[in-house]
Amino acid sequence: GAGVSQSPRYKVAKRGQDVALRCDPISGHVSLFWYQQALGQGPEFLTYFQNEAQLDKSGLPSDRFFAERPEGSVSTLKIQRTQQEDSAVYLCASSFSFSGNTIYFGEGSWLTVV
Amino acid sequence: DQQVKQNSPSLSVQEGRISILNCDYTNSMFDYFLWYKKYPAEGPTFLISISSIKDKNEDGRFTVFLNKSAKHLSLHIVPSQPGDSAVYFCAASAKTGTASKLTFGTGTRLQVTL
Numbered sequence: 001g002a003g004v005s006q007s008p009r010y011k012v013a014k015r016g017q018d019v020a021l022r023c024d025p026i027s028g029h030v031s032l033f034w035y036q037q038a039l040g041q042g043p044e045f046l047t048y049f050q051n052e053a054q055l056d057k058s059g060l061p062s063d064r065f066f067a068e069r070p071e072g073s074v075s076t077l078k079i080q081r082t083q084q085e086d087s088a089v090y091l092c093a094s095s096f097s098f099s100g101n102t103i104y105f106g107e108g109s110w111l112t113v114v
Numbered sequence: 115d116q117q118v119k120q121n122s123p124s125l126s127v128q129e130g131r132i133s134i135l136n137c138d139y140t141n142s143m144f145d146y147f148l149w150y151k152k153y154p155a156e157g158p159t160f161l162i163s164i165s166s167i168k169d170k171n172e173d174g175r176f177t178v179f180l181n182k183s184a185k186h187l188s189l190h191i192v193p194s195q196p197g198d199s200a201v202y203f204c205a206a207s208a209k210t211g212t213a214s215k216l217t218f219g220t221g222t223r224l225q226v227t228l
Contacts, residue, residue: 004157033215042118042203042218043158056215091157102148103216105157 002026004106006092012112013082021077021109023092033103034067034077035091043091043105049075082113117141118206120219127226133191135222137204140185144206148216149178149189152201161202162189194226 005024013019025032031050035043036059045059051072060067064082069075079086089108119138127133137147145166150158164171164178164187171178177190191198201223205216 035216040220042205042220043216044218045215048215059215093157102160102163104160105150107155107157 004092004094004104006090006106006109008109009107010110010112012114015083015113016081017113018078018080019082019111021079021090021092021111023075023077023106025073025075025092025094026096026104029094029096029104030072031095031097031103032069032075033093033095034075035093035105036061037089037091037108039088046077046090079111082111084113087111087113116220117144118204118217118219120204120222122222123220124223124225127194127224129196129226129228130193133189133194133198133224133226135189135191135202135204135224137187137189137219138185139187139206141206141208141217142185143208144217146207147178147180147187148205148207149176150203150205150218151198152203152221158203191224194224196226196228199224199226 007022033048034046037043047067048056049069064080066078091108093103093105095103148163149161151161152158162173162176162178164180180187201221203221204219207216
């Protein structure tokens with residue numbers, strides 16, 4: 001596809017359940033980012049990949065959050081033992097170059113933990 | 115610790131008039147600034163950017179002004195159109211040697227009225 005694709009678009013999880021969110025970046029984009037956007041807030045950085053290497057995971061809120069990009073293309077953000085405060089939109093973004101300042105966002109995965 | 119601040123949560127402007135959206139930042143290491151536009155249930159869309167070596171960048175109806183001494187930037191939309199109604203996020207980045215992760219403000223909801 002032409003843009004960043006994310007799935008599922010909407011996910012309702014029971015507290016304690018594990019979830020996996022998928023991101024398919026723009027073809028050829030080296031850099032991939034995950035952001036978390038809570039209601040009424042701006043997106044907040046979670047983690048960054050350059051190809052398959054996770055170079056920055058300083059924004060992951062706890063060890064329940066885990067991200068991978070094993071082949072340098074598709075990425076998965078996994079949240080274990082979900083809690084209500086994990087409810088947010090999870091945005092994936094990609095950019096062409098290593099230091100690309102203009103990043104392109106997907107439509108997001110809306111997670112609600114009940 | 116909000117490093118990028120958008121103090122106006124909302125703004126209403128009449129069609130054809132100028133819309134001015136403001137953004138302040140505190141981190142003097144920021145060297146690149148971007149504006150993103152977001153419609154409901156969609157991801158943020160890149161609008162315009164400016165490097166810290168410039169004080170103005172123009173793209174059609176959109177102009178971004180940067181005042182480094184005041185740590186302030188603004189987005190001007192002239193003339194405003196109903197399709198401009200959206201949430202606008204200011205974002206900033208600082209070169210860290212890897213990719214430039216973005217720090218976002220909380221957004222300003224612009225409504226352009228007929």
